[in-house]
Structure formats: structure tokens, C-alpha cells
Amino acid sequence: MKIRRHFFMLREAYPHAEDGVPFEVTTAELAEKLDCTHRNMVLLLKRMAAEGWISWSARRGRGNRSLLAFEQPAEKLLLEEAEELALRGDLQSAFELLQRKGLGGASLTRFQQWLTGQFGFRSTVEGQRRTDTLRFPLPGSIDSLDPARIHYSGESHLVNQLFDGLVRIDPKGGSILPHLAHAWETNEERTEWTFYLRKGVLFHHGREMTSTDVRYTLTRLRRLAPNGLYNWVYNGIEEMDTPDDTTIRIRLQQRNEVFLSFLSTNRASIVPEDICEAEGEAFGQEQGTVIGTGPYRLASRGHGIWILEVFPAYFRERAFLDRVEVWTMPHSSDAGKEEDLEELRQFQVMHNVRIEGMTGGQWQQVRQSGTTCKFMTVNELKDGPLANPAIRSVLNRAIHRGELLRLLSGDVIEPAASFWLPDKSGKINNAGWEHDNAGKLRKELAEAGYQGEPLKLITIPQYENDAAIIRGLLDLSGITLEVQLLAAEQFKGAERMSADLLLFAVMLDEHRELRLIDLYKSMMQHMDRQTSVKVEDTLRRILAEQDSAERIKLFIQIEGILAGRHSLLFLYRKHLKTAFHPSVQGISLESLGWVRFRDLWFR
The missing domain is CATH 3.40.190.10 (Periplasmic binding protein-like II)
Structure with a gap:
């Protein structure tokens, strides 16, 4: 609504005015703020007053000042404007409006809650023709x-x-x-x-x-x-x-x-x-x-x-x-929090969510076949502390996996020690680990020659939280870690070669073999020459092996070589879940755990 945008212009012209409190202003000043003639200014203010957005008491005569008061919060009107844009099919402009006006997280959350109600399944009938739509x-x-x-x-x-x-x-x-x-x-x-x-x-x-x-x-x-x-x-x-x-x-x-x-x-x-x-x-x-x-x-x-x-x-x-x-x-920085579940429930199909607290009778869930495995690799071609295998070993132990999992939290997180084999570490007791182990690890680091030099970890923005937790864990043992974030496309390039450590993730799904071969070929760019030759030879044998069970054994050999050198540091696995409303039928998961639209139907 164009008149609403004139209101925003007027409100921004008087940022210190309190809602509901009249203040004096001349009609000439109002016309200037609205960038229009006196006649059009009067028409605009009357329309705003009719909408209940302002109250305006005009006083005629040279030097007389009118009284103006803003009766509606600008935030409320901004949300209404965003809703109208979304309903007209311009979702991008709706988000841009809210971000451009600098609304806080609470306002964006309210818009998201409204938007959630627009999603789901709808069936319309025109004549004898029924059209089924999923938003x-x-x-x-x-x-x-x-x-x-x-x-x-x-x-x-x-x-x-x-x-x-x-x-x-x-x-x-x-x-x-x-x-x-x-x-x-x-x-x-x-x-x-x-x-x-x-x-x-x-x-x-x-x-x-x-x-x-x-x-x-x-x-x-x-x-x-x-x-x-x-x-x-x-x-x-x-x-x-x-x-x-x-x-x-x-x-x-x-x-x-x-x-x-x-x-x-x-x-x-x-x-x-x-x-x-x-x-x-x-x-x-x-x-x-x-x-x-x-x-x-x-x-x-x-x-x-x-x-x-x-x-x-x-x-x-x-x-x-x-x-x-x-x-x-x-993306919402708060995505996945329990308080967001109420609005997510209206989506009817949700991907990659924690579903603790959901009523079993209201929702069904599928544990997707794939998992995401997070890990770090060492750049063995870079001169520095991590050229020393002993320091790599201590660093690996300083990232206490039990504490890492506690800080990450979630019913979908579990330890990982392999891309193929289940973790056999059992339940880890975290009690007092910082105090008992930190001193020992500091001593081992000093004996190995580490003198507190800062190490650089490079990862992508999506893994910033993981990197921050790892930095905190290493700090307890006296290891200084600097984190640099690169966009995904940059992360694939030569710029990552300045890192001591690289934080990766790989999807372990039906294409696990392809993904791991791709990963190892990428890692070969920062392996030492002797290890690179071993890995390349094993990959060649994998590609020539028809028996899938024998290929898996060869894959496990590669990770054994790298983990044994402490140049491949497994962190954790994250299981992905899809939740869906009982009205949804035909749930069938494709690669990456997404539901195939072709298979969906609704009761």
C-alpha cells in the first residue's frame, strides 16, 4: 500500500517522537518531509488519520504550528507491508524491507510466524477440476x-x-x-x-x-x-x-x-x-x-x-x-531451537529437525538414511607446529569428544571414529575432564616443542559454531586457535592452503563411496608426498574392485592411515530426521534425505 510507505517516510523524519505523544510541526515542514505539495500533504495526512495511524490537528495562519502524533507503532505497519508483499508473491522484497528498516529479531520472528501459516497443503476445486498444491x-x-x-x-x-x-x-x-x-x-x-x-x-x-x-x-x-x-x-x-x-x-x-x-x-x-x-x-x-x-x-x-x-x-x-x-x-541463526517447533509444525513436512517434545500421536518421523560426519584434517605441507605428529596427537586429545558432544547437544549427535564403522568408545564421562587433563596436555605439548604459536583453522561460515567450540576446547590445553571463514567456493580453492587445520563435513548417504573418493582426492592436495602416494594407490584399487565389501575394506585402510598419523581427526556424526504430519502420505526419501514431491499425497 503506497500510503503506508508515506507513513514510513514521515516516521523516519521524526525518529525521536514517542508514539501517542503530540508534538508541534509546521505544515511547510510536513510537506518538505513528504516531498510533495501542500495540497498533497494534506490529502496524505487525512488518509493516514483515517487509517488510525496518526492524529493531526492543523492550525492555519503564518507561524502557527500543527499538532501531530503517531498513533500506531511503525513496526506494526512494517509487518503489514511485508505480509502484503509476500501475499503478492514478492517474498524477497518482504524480507529486504524488514532488514532494510532494521527491525530486530522479535519482529522478524513474528513475520516468520505469520508466514508459517501460509505454508502447507491446499486443495481447490474449479468446476470438476481439483488442484492440489503444496506450499x-x-x-x-x-x-x-x-x-x-x-x-x-x-x-x-x-x-x-x-x-x-x-x-x-x-x-x-x-x-x-x-x-x-x-x-x-x-x-x-x-x-x-x-x-x-x-x-x-x-x-x-x-x-x-x-x-x-x-x-x-x-x-x-x-x-x-x-x-x-x-x-x-x-x-x-x-x-x-x-x-x-x-x-x-x-x-x-x-x-x-x-x-x-x-x-x-x-x-x-x-x-x-x-x-x-x-x-x-x-x-x-x-x-x-x-x-x-x-x-x-x-x-x-x-x-x-x-x-x-x-x-x-x-x-x-x-x-x-x-x-x-x-x-x-x-537462514535464521536460531533455526532448530525448541521454541521454533510450534511454527514448524504447520509446514506438514520438515527436514533436519530435532523433534524432542513433539507429541507422537500428532507427528511421525523418519530417520533419514544418511548422516553428516564432521571432521578436521591437518595441512601437512605447511611448516609449523602441526608438522610434528606428537603435537597433532595431543591436539586431537585436547578436543575432548564427550565435552564437544555436550556443548553441541541434541538427540541426533553421536561420536564418530570412522566414515564406515560405528563408534566403540561407549558413553563418555565428562566430569572434571578439563582440570584433570589440561595440565597433562600442556606438559606434553611443551615436551613436543609447542611454544604457543597460533594455529589457523579455516572452514565455511555454516560451521562457525563448531569452530568456536573447538577453539574453546583447545584453549583449555594452551593451544591458540585462530578461525578464518571462507565462502564455500573459496574453500575449494588455493586459499585454504594457508590453514594449519581444515574443518570439513561429508554426507554419508547412498553415494558415500563417491563422496569419500572426492574428499580424499581433495585432501591429497595437503598430504605429505609419501601418504599421498599410498592414498592414491588405494583409490586406484577401489575403482578397480567390483566387490563392494572389498571396496569398503580399502576405504577403511585409507582412514586408518590418516587417523593413525593424526592428520584426520573425526569429530562427530549428526543423524538427520524428517518429521511429517499424519495427513501426508507417500513419504519417500531421496538423496540428502529430501522428500520426493512426486511421491506425496494427502488424505
Whole structure:
């Protein structure tokens, strides 16, 4: 409402005026503050008075002063303005308004509470036509929906709704299943893979998918993201040929037993050659087209709201939901606190939440198959105290895992000593550990040659809390830690090589092997030469090993080498949970624990 914005102008012009207390002002001054003529100023003030926002007693005559009082708090009107913007579909401007006006956390919380009531399932009927819509909140923002360029879990989730891959993997990672390809075969050396595509699979713009699109997708991935996630897989493709529209033959430079697993990731989602070539860099970006073969197509996006509509020609069964509205929302620093649960309950489907205190009869919960494992690695190529294995050993013990878990708290946190094996440390007694151990550790550090030099830990902003806790624990033993935060893209680059310690996390889900190979290849950049050679050799053996159980043994060998050198320091695992209202049916979790919209239906 435009008149409300004039009120904000007037209120900001008199920041020290108290609500409900009249003060003197001339009409000329009011016209100047509102940047309008005397006539328009009078009309504006009368409208504000009619709304009950102000009281105004005009006094005519030269030198006479009028009385003005603000009768409504500006905060209340700001919230109303934000609500109107959100209802008009401009969620981004609503948040920007509240942040620009400098409202405190309580006001933002009230807006979030109002916004929560706008989410959930709605069914409308026009004539004989019923339309089922789910309005879904997504913390964070969406920068890209190009499978080759996505970085964040929210982006990944939407890509899973809009695109498909040649194959899919079951949630436990135990088997590869047909998808866009209905069958495949490989040669005896397992370096040549032939995929047979389903006929009649349509892209959202109506063209049939062919083997040429598959070849283009993998070629484009190498071109756009030569150093991207899993690049060692697609950069290992030697040649591709397409004997016909439904057959593609892919020849690898060397055997790779996780190749099929890679093809099941959304990184390998099939994109249409004609649209990508026409749009170039714009494909999947804010101003570009998003075209896949998935169960939903992108109908519109803007101002923080992404609208997905069912794709009736989907090659598998049609989704129940006709429309999904994804509202991207800024991250809250208080996300996950118990006091937020009341508003979260209205979402009907919630991801990655603690659900202590929820009434069992009101909510059901699924413990997602994946876990997040936090750990630190040592930059062994940097001269400094941590070049000494003895100091690394003491530092590892100074991060008391029992106290770490207590400070983190939560029913989803548990100790970790491996990416594969369960922790066997049992219940840890924290009582008095600071006083009993700190002196011993300080003495060991001094004997090892540590003289209090500050160590630098680099991590991403999302892990700032973990870094602060670790810094406090190390401080008790006399280890000085400086924390530097890098954006995710910077963290992948050379800038992290200035660190003594790096704080990482890895998702252990159905793609665990791919993620760990990616991780170890990254860690090799800061391993000592001898260790790097050992790890590289073991990774080569993993990629050549067809038996998954034998591959796991080799993975455990790698972590044993690194943990034994105290260059890989496990911290903890976090189990993820999804809670959902009993009215929601068809809960089925995909990679990263997100619910597939295609499977949802409502009683």
C-alpha cells in the first residue's frame, strides 16, 4: 500500500517522537518531509488519520504550528507491508524491507510466524477440476538449477524434481536401478558401458530425449565444470558414440566401479542439447530456461518463489500434487531451537529437525538414511607446529569428544571414529575432564616443542559454531586457535592452503563411496608426498574392485592411515530426521534425505 510507505517516510523524519505523544510541526515542514505539495500533504495526512495511524490537528495562519502524533507503532505497519508483499508473491522484497528498516529479531520472528501459516497443503476445486498444491518453505536461496552448476542442498533438491538421470540408486545405496535407461551392459574389462534408453521420454518443452542428449550432457559437464564435484569420473570418459537414438556407448580411460553410481547422481542429470545450446551460459540460471524430463516442470520463478507444476507426460507415474510452490527464506541463526517447533509444525513436512517434545500421536518421523560426519584434517605441507605428529596427537586429545558432544547437544549427535564403522568408545564421562587433563596436555605439548604459536583453522561460515567450540576446547590445553571463514567456493580453492587445520563435513548417504573418493582426492592436495602416494594407490584399487565389501575394506585402510598419523581427526556424526504430519502420505526419501514431491499425497 503506497500510503503506508508515506507513513514510513514521515516516521523516519521524526525518529525521536514517542508514539501517542503530540508534538508541534509546521505544515511547510510536513510537506518538505513528504516531498510533495501542500495540497498533497494534506490529502496524505487525512488518509493516514483515517487509517488510525496518526492524529493531526492543523492550525492555519503564518507561524502557527500543527499538532501531530503517531498513533500506531511503525513496526506494526512494517509487518503489514511485508505480509502484503509476500501475499503478492514478492517474498524477497518482504524480507529486504524488514532488514532494510532494521527491525530486530522479535519482529522478524513474528513475520516468520505469520508466514508459517501460509505454508502447507491446499486443495481447490474449479468446476470438476481439483488442484492440489503444496506450499513448501526452503531455507536459503536458489542460485542455479543447472545440474552442472548446483552447490547447495536446496538447489539439489529442486533439480531432483525437474531432471532425471540414466539410472537411479536405492536409498540404501545397495543397487542401481533402471531409469531413463531401461537396460545396460558392459564389456569384460568393465571399461565400456552401453546404455539402452527408453523410447518416448519427453523433455518439458515437448521434444523426445535421445542418446545425443546424453552424450551432450556428459560432454557439457566436462566443459562447464572441469574441476567440479565428481570431476574425476566424467573427466575419465575417453569416448562416446551413439549408434542410434536409443543407444549410447561410453568408453572409460580405465575401469571405474563407481561409474554407475555417478550416473545416478543429479550431477549427471540429462539436459536437452537444443535448449542448452540456444541459451548458453543462461541455462538454469535466474534469467534462463530450466528444462528437464522430471516429474515437475518449472512454471515460474521470481522474488524468492519457485513454482513447479506437474509434468503430465512424465515417463513414469504422474505425481499426485498438481503444483508445488517453493518459498526460499533467509537462514535464521536460531533455526532448530525448541521454541521454533510450534511454527514448524504447520509446514506438514520438515527436514533436519530435532523433534524432542513433539507429541507422537500428532507427528511421525523418519530417520533419514544418511548422516553428516564432521571432521578436521591437518595441512601437512605447511611448516609449523602441526608438522610434528606428537603435537597433532595431543591436539586431537585436547578436543575432548564427550565435552564437544555436550556443548553441541541434541538427540541426533553421536561420536564418530570412522566414515564406515560405528563408534566403540561407549558413553563418555565428562566430569572434571578439563582440570584433570589440561595440565597433562600442556606438559606434553611443551615436551613436543609447542611454544604457543597460533594455529589457523579455516572452514565455511555454516560451521562457525563448531569452530568456536573447538577453539574453546583447545584453549583449555594452551593451544591458540585462530578461525578464518571462507565462502564455500573459496574453500575449494588455493586459499585454504594457508590453514594449519581444515574443518570439513561429508554426507554419508547412498553415494558415500563417491563422496569419500572426492574428499580424499581433495585432501591429497595437503598430504605429505609419501601418504599421498599410498592414498592414491588405494583409490586406484577401489575403482578397480567390483566387490563392494572389498571396496569398503580399502576405504577403511585409507582412514586408518590418516587417523593413525593424526592428520584426520573425526569429530562427530549428526543423524538427520524428517518429521511429517499424519495427513501426508507417500513419504519417500531421496538423496540428502529430501522428500520426493512426486511421491506425496494427502488424505
